[in-house]
Amino acid sequence: MPQSRNLLRVLTRRSEGPLLLCLLAVIGFFALASDTFLSVRNITNVLGQASLAMMAGIGVAIVFISGEVDVSCGSLLAAVAIPLIVVMNATNSLALGIAAALALGGVVGVVNGFLAAYLRINSLIVTLGTLFVLRGGVYLYTGQTAIPDDAGLESFFQLGNGRLAGVLPYPAVAALVLLLVFAYVMGHRPFGRHVFAAGGNPDVARLAGYDVPRIKFAGFVVSALLATCAGIMLASRLGSAVHVAGLGFEFQVVAAVVLGGVSLSGGVGSLFGMALGVLILSFLANGLGMLDLATEWQLVVTGAIIIAAVSFDEFKRRQKL
Amino acid sequence: MASSSQIQPQPGAGRIAAAMAGQPQAVLIVLLLLLCGAISLAAAQFYSLANIIAILRQSALVLIVAAGMTTLLIGGEVDLSVGASLAFTGCVAMDATNRSGSVPVGALAALAFAGAVGLFNGLVVTRLRVNSLIATIATMMILQGGVYLYTREAVQNQHHLAAFTGIGAGYLGAFPIPVLLAAAVFAAVYIALRHTLFGRYTYALGANPIAARLSGLRVRRLKLAGFVITGLLVGVTGLILCSLMNAGQPTAGRGFELTVIAAVILGGTSLAGGRGSLIGTLLGVLVLKVIDNGIIILRWNQDFQMVVPGVVIVAATWLDTVRVRRRAV
Numbered sequence: 001m002p003q004s005r006n007l008l009r010v011l012t013r014r015s016e017g018p019l020l021l022c023l024l025a026v027i028g029f030f031a032l033a034s035d036t037f038l039s040v041r042n043i044t045n046v047l048g049q050a051s052l053a054m055m056a057g058i059g060v061a062i063v064f065i066s067g068e069v070d071v072s073c074g075s076l077l078a079a080v081a082i083p084l085i086v087v088m089n090a091t092n093s094l095a096l097g098i099a100a101a102l103a104l105g106g107v108v109g110v111v112n113g114f115l116a117a118y119l120r121i122n123s124l125i126v127t128l129g130t131l132f133v134l135r136g137g138v139y140l141y142t143g144q145t146a147i148p149d150d151a152g153l154e155s156f157f158q159l160g161n162g163r164l165a166g167v168l169p170y171p172a173v174a175a176l177v178l179l180l181v182f183a184y185v186m187g188h189r190p191f192g193r194h195v196f197a198a199g200g201n202p203d204v205a206r207l208a209g210y211d212v213p214r215i216k217f218a219g220f221v222v223s224a225l226l227a228t229c230a231g232i233m234l235a236s237r238l239g240s241a242v243h244v245a246g247l248g249f250e251f252q253v254v255a256a257v258v259l260g261g262v263s264l265s266g267g268v269g270s271l272f273g274m275a276l277g278v279l280i281l282s283f284l285a286n287g288l289g290m291l292d293l294a295t296e297w298q299l300v301v302t303g304a305i306i307i308a309a310v311s312f313d314e315f316k317r318r319q320k321l
Numbered sequence: 322m323a324s325s326s327q328i329q330p331q332p333g334a335g336r337i338a339a340a341m342a343g344q345p346q347a348v349l350i351v352l353l354l355l356l357c358g359a360i361s362l363a364a365a366q367f368y369s370l371a372n373i374i375a376i377l378r379q380s381a382l383v384l385i386v387a388a389g390m391t392t393l394l395i396g397g398e399v400d401l402s403v404g405a406s407l408a409f410t411g412c413v414a415m416d417a418t419n420r421s422g423s424v425p426v427g428a429l430a431a432l433a434f435a436g437a438v439g440l441f442n443g444l445v446v447t448r449l450r451v452n453s454l455i456a457t458i459a460t461m462m463i464l465q466g467g468v469y470l471y472t473r474e475a476v477q478n479q480h481h482l483a484a485f486t487g488i489g490a491g492y493l494g495a496f497p498i499p500v501l502l503a504a505a506v507f508a509a510v511y512i513a514l515r516h517t518l519f520g521r522y523t524y525a526l527g528a529n530p531i532a533a534r535l536s537g538l539r540v541r542r543l544k545l546a547g548f549v550i551t552g553l554l555v556g557v558t559g560l561i562l563c564s565l566m567n568a569g570q571p572t573a574g575r576g577f578e579l580t581v582i583a584a585v586i587l588g589g590t591s592l593a594g595g596r597g598s599l600i601g602t603l604l605g606v607l608v609l610k611v612i613d614n615g616i617i618i619l620r621w622n623q624d625f626q627m628v629v630p631g632v633v634i635v636a637a638t639w640l641d642t643v644r645v646r647r648r649a650v
Contacts, residue, residue: 121639125586128579129635136627144624251401251458258455299466303459310456311449318450 018316019260019276022309026280030287037290040167048169050282052077053253054275055175055230058182059223061257061274065186066219067199067266068116068123072108073227073253075134077246080105080228081235082141089150097156101232102225108134109224113217120213123220131250138243147241160236171233178226183271195219200267255306256281261313280309346589348640349604352633353611360615367618374497380610381503384603385558387581387588388510389551391602394585395514396547397527397594398453400442403555404577405464410435410559412468412569415476424484431563432556438464439552443545461578468571476569489564499561506554511599523547528595583634584609589641608633 031038056073063070080101088097112130116123149156162170186192197205198215206212234245260277262269281302288298361367386403393400413434418427438460445456478485491498514520526533526543534540563569588605590597609630616625 115635115639119639119642121635121642122586122592124592125583125638126635128583129631132579132583132627132631132634136624136629136631139624139627140622251461255455255458255462258452264452264454294470296466296469299462300470303462303466306459306462307445307449307451307456310451311445314450 016261016270016273016276018313019273019280019309023276023280023283026283026287030283030290034287034290037287042286042290044163044168044172046279046282046286047172049286050278051169051171051175052230052234053249053256053278053282055171055178055233056223056227056249056253057257057260057274057278058178058271059219059226060253061260061262061269061271062182062186062195063123063216063219063223064257064262064264065199065266065269066195066216067202068216068219069264070112070127070220070223071124071250071254072112072127072130072134073223073230074246074248074250075131075138076105076108076224076227077231077234077249078138078241078243079108079134080231081238081241081245082138082147084232084235085147085149085241088153088156089147092151092153094153094155094159098232102228105224105228105231106221109221110217112224113220116220117213117216135247142241142243144243146238146243149235149239156236157239158236160233171237174229174233178229179271179275186271191215191218196267198266252281259306259309280305346598346601346604348637348644349588349601349608352637353604353608356608356611356615360611360618364615364618367615372614372618374500376607376610376614377500378497379613380606381497381499382558382561383577383581383584383610384503384606385506385554385561386551386577387584387602387606388506388599389547389554390581390585391588391590391597391599392510392514392523393453393547393551394590394592395527395594395597396523396544397530398446398544398547399457399582399592400439400548400551401454401457401578401582402438402442402460402464403551403581404574404579405461405468406435406438406552406555407559407562407574407577408569408571409438409464409468409471410556411563411566411573412472412476412571414560414563415478415569416472418482418485419476419479422480422482424482424488427485428488428560431560432553435556435559436549436553439549439555440545442552443548446548447541447544472569472571475571478567485564486567487564489561489566499565502557502561506557507599507603510550514599519543519546524595526594527591530594580609580630583630587634587637608637 027038036042056077060070060073083100083104084097087100088094091097108130112123112126115121115126158170160169160171164170164173186195194205194210194215197208197210198212202212205215231246235241238245256277257269257274258264258277259280260269260274262274284302284305285298288301289295293301357367366372386407390400390403410431414427414431417430418424421427442453442457442460445451445460446453449456451459488498493501514523522533522538522543525536526538526540530540562573566573584605585597585602586592586605587608588598588601588603590601612629612633613626616623616629
């Protein structure tokens with residue numbers, strides 16, 4: 001049928017095609033292997049779990065595309081929960097708590113961006129430094145315990161645990177909206193063009209009149225603010241500021257972003273690819289859990305799948321050349 | 322250094338700064354001296370023999386793996402699986418020694434396991450052409466999951482062999498054995514990088530992989546060698562660590578990969594490949610471990626052990642960036 005052939009062509013031509021097929025294969029496999037996998041409840045649960053990595057992944061993907069690296073999101077996730085909970089406990093206001101969290105996230109983004117983009121310190125080092133400093137700061141401030149939410153606001157609880165129309169978790173809604181907004185910005189607004197230009201070839205971008213440091217700086221700030229959003233959602237789910245929250249989260253996000261076809265050398269990638277990468281890893285983790293496999297197997301299989309997917313992608317790319 | 326003679330002498334203190342700018346490790350040496358001076362002023366026991374040995378022993382663990390990581394980074398690759406591999410190797414070493422009652426068998430098992438991990442990483446990167454950052458994150462996940470499938474809890478020492486304990490805690494003459502092992506590894510890797518074709522090719526490969534391939538270097542084999550060397554050195558460290566802890570801990574080595582990479586990069590090795598030195602790595606390790614030790618001696622909250630190195634890495638890299646740029650002008 002011509003229509004289905006068209007669809008197939010679109011699938012294989014777009015860079016996200018193989019990823020989408022991979023996602024469908026994962027979902028198909030677990031739908032057959034487990035009775036409960038393909039329920040609305042389970043699918044929406046996975047979307048809720050995927051939303052944290054999705055939000056942070058948007059920012060990390062933008063920073064990667066701009067030719068830099070951001071690995072600070074794991075500690076940031078734990079750090080922003082502290083001002084959120086502390087301010088909320090003191091003022092009984094969710095809005096003030098969120099403002100405080102975003103303020104901290106913004107400051108971290110500005111520091112990362114200033115050091116990496118303007119002082120031109122290698123961004124892996126800068127954000128590795130931020131990862132250390134923030135985690136250490138969280139431990140120092142909390143004395144290595146969780147800070148409970150004493151305000152007990154219903155709105156705060158709903159933020160991470162509520163569902164739109166009783167179906168789709170709010171974090172998933174937020175991630176989806178952010179994904180669409182940023183995909184539009186990256187694909188159809190000057191900012192997106194600037195980011196791709198800065199990452200693709202910084203010298204040419206500079207000669208073409210783009211302010212490369214400013215573009216990269218903006219990328220870091222956006223990334224930190226998006227990780228803050230993820231941190232707020234996580235704090236709501238946990239009902240407290242947990243000092244060990246987000247340990248190793250940066251690895252998950254980087255793995256999903258790279259799996260999604262975002263190049264580590266800058267200038268290449270799409271946010272939809274990143275989103276598919278996140279979804280593949282999330283459905284995989286969920287499905288393996290449903291098969292009653294030991295949770296350790298999830299890590300092993302996920303690692304193997306990442307290697308398989310990236311090497312397959314690389315193989316396809318070389319064949320095309 | 323040829324380039325240092327090109328710097329115009331500047332009046333006064335600027336001259337010292339200019340001379341320093343020609344020395345690649347100047348910033349780190351000054352930093353190390355300042356740190357030692359400041360800590361010993363605040364706490365005299367810093368210079369006690371016991372404390373110096375403690376610092377050296379801690380440094381040895383990081384330095385052995387960092388030597389391999391330096392080789393890898395110079396060749397343009399990276400290995401994030403070393404922390405997870407370290408923990409797994411420790412469990413394997415203790416288990417093998419328990420079962421066989423023989424230290425050499427345990428040591429061989431550790432080296433074989435960690436070497437195989439390195440080989441796996443190398444094959445995935447060179448044959449399947451997976452970017453090494455993502456490939457070794459995947460290996461890290463596989464190992465973290467795998468170690469819990471292998472053992473749920475710490476593998477305890479059931480053999481009580483004195484020789485096994487000696488690997489971590491023993492002395493040869495006045496020197497702790499881990500420090501001697503680190504010194505031997507350091508010397509071997511230093512010679513390999515500076516005075517052999519392997520080293521020269523590794524630098525060439527990292528600086529420009531395409532040119533290296535076109536000039537007939539066996540790029541894949543070189544990279545594979547870097548991963549296997551790093552793997553084997555993780556094996557050595559895993560053995561020492563499990564001897565020191567007197568158990569194979571599946572949770573050991575968490576975050577170790579970040580410490581190693583921080584030390585190597587602090588030492589001036591470029592992430593882009595082609596540039597770096599093992600002397601720098603040694604200084605980087607010492608700076609991080611002196612800071613760790615200072616925090617303990619000064620009785621600061623130990624959580625500062627994460628904060629201070631984070632700041633130091635960024636600051637030292639910034640100073641290095643400024644130094645390189647000024648020299649380039």
